[in-house]
Amino acid sequence: MGIYEIMKEKNIVLPPAPAKGGLYTQCMPFGEKLVYISGCGSDLEGDAVHGKLGKELTIEQGQQCAKNAVLNLLSVVDANVGLENVKKCIKILVFVGSDPDFYDQPKVANGGSQVLVDLFGEAPSRSAVGMVSLPGNQPVEIEGIFELK
Amino acid sequence: MGIYEIMKEKNIVLPPAPAKGGLYTQCMPFGEKLVYISGCGSDLEGDAVHGKLGKELTIEQGQQCAKNAVLNLLSVVDANVGLENVKKCIKILVFVGSDPDFYDQPKVANGGSQVLVDLFGEAPSRSAVGMVSLPGNQPVEIEGIFELK
């Protein structure tokens, strides 16, 4: 089954690729068959919550934000190299805007990992860490490395 | 001298590979002869301190945590590809749970780098940065890239 069929089956709908928020390249090829995707925030059009985990937001809201950030990542991948040419996600680094007393970054990150498992049948390697603040007060930012076929 | 002999000589004892704390792959091959190891915390069975540097913990305690996190990393490497097949550690990213006024992340990270120097005869490239919070309130989390022979 092709990846766009999987997306249809799993009800995964890609947003438009996010606008660049600065002076960087969104998708950068490197090495053999790898691309680096610049950090994507969790804002989607019509679905943007702001604040920090452990303060304004619940874990469930954070999981939705992590899912949205992964959707943004995938949208950048699709616009630049085409998701049908992607083998899998190698790695994500999950930045979670956090209060000093919030320690559940992995639970939040799982909301993003799940989408990648659904699509590629395998979870990426990952770190999930707490950030004192993120661009635009978005609760989650995720960068990733994808491997092409 | 093989790496397991070096470990015996240097008194480096690997813990059991840590349990996964979420939806991710602990050891992910990529590119040519490289593996990404997901962020490992500093908790060892019977040796787990929690808190932040500059607040509850001394630099010496932080160094022990960085050492423990590297031992967890190495344990994941060993369980997945066998340490005898590893050439060296290319890079570590050292996340140090920190109070806003704590600025000695490199000293803390050295506790982990030293183990890698002992084993591979060469220090990896590295960043060491202060985090507002880390999973489970562990003081140190480290992710790494290793090169296979």
Add this chain to the structure above:
Amino acid sequence: MGIYEIMKEKNIVLPPAPAKGGLYTQCMPFGEKLVYISGCGSDLEGDAVHGKLGKELTIEQGQQCAKNAVLNLLSVVDANVGLENVKKCIKILVFVGSDPDFYDQPKVANGGSQVLVDLFGEAPSRSAVGMVSLPGNQPVEIEGIFELK
């Protein structure tokens, strides 16, 4: 035009390569034609401000710090492999020491990206995130991956 001529034209002057602040390798080759450069702070001799964005420092000061950190990165690259052998910068990870209410990390990071655009004609992929504290209270730390010709 060679890269040293571009630097002359753009008035980009490299500082001496920064001293190592711990147990790590400043420039580590990996994969095919890639080097990892360990995190460089923003301190230059005679040009070192300390503090956090959103607290003691303005965005303009932060941009100068990001520029200085990139100059330190480039200086390490030049000392180790020679800038004339570099094709481009693949990726930077920009750590910005931030107050919990500071959300303009991308604007700060642009100060560093601009130098790379000037030199290589292309911006790297990038993440820019807020850190509760950085080594030596430097406002910006940047690590990078460069591709050799």
